[in-house]
Amino acid sequence: MSIQWFPGHMAKARRQVEERLKQVDVVMELLDARLPLSSRNPMMQEILSGKPRLVLLNKYDLADANANRLWLEYFETRGVQAVLIDARTGKGVQQLPRLAAELIGDRQKHLQNKGIQKKTVRSMVVGIPNVGKSSLINRLAGRSAAKTGDRPGVTKAQQWIKVGRKMQLLDTPGILWPKFDDPVIGQRLAASGAIKADIFPVEEVALFAVSYLRERYPNELKERYQLDVLSEDSVHVLEEIGKRRGCVASGGVVDWERAADALLRDLQSGKLGRVTLEFPEDWTERAK
Ligand SMILES: Nc1nc2c(ncn2[C@@H]2O[C@H](COP(=O)(O)OP(=O)(O)OP(=O)(O)O)[C@@H](O)[C@H]2O)c(=O)[nH]1
Ligand SMILES: [Mg+2]
16 A cells, blocks of 8 residues: 655645755754664655765664664665664764764865854754654753654644754654655554554554564564464464453454554554664665
């Protein structure tokens, strides 16, 4: 299934980013460390080409440490500077102003040679909904300047936020792209919590998650739900999860929606352990 977003809304979001870009020295592109390429907006790649850019793999605390290493290597071998960060606790965030300054250093020097002294670095923070843009800005600013929330669509409009005297950050609303070429991208995004629950049926997303976890993280699945054996049948596994989590309707039948919600909540909050939803090997060369 491919999902269609509202084209008018997306066109507006794109325009807003494009308009601001002229004022911006460096872009911080936030990706979700659990699904770096599925959370990378292809439209952004077009708009941002030519701007100094830092790729930040956020929520690395929720992602598999081994996969984090593989993803860093992936970007490095493609000449893209990527950094693991945890915007919630601030791990990895401290180095960002320095990295941003280094990235734009040459340009600054060029301006200085012409006698132009730029006082502030302006940076735009972009990424899909719920990836942690506002959280990162609050970390860098050292105060709660931007509203954050555990659901997509919290930031509604662009907002400049001052960080000390030398930096200004532009918070932007999360942008998803109009159509996912590959349905699995939509499923991964939904499983990670980037897509509002009403777009995909929650049971479908949970079944996708179960079959993925059974393949890549069978022990985490077994341990969390005390399952001795993992059935080959994802529906059966979800039924067992529902029973273990007490998601049972009258007559003893499993309430699928509640079971699906429970599993996805566990996955998204890290209760299943550190889980990465895609590995570099899952992608072919088309993705850069
Ligand atoms: N575990 C973990 N949670 C994070 C991290 N960064 C952000 N979060 C959580 O993710 C949720 C979304 O954070 P926001 O900063 O509101 O995300 P956003 O990208 O601004 O979202 P929109 O404004 O909706 O586009 C919040 O519940 C944050 O606490 C992180 O590095 N690790
Ligand atoms: Mg936000």
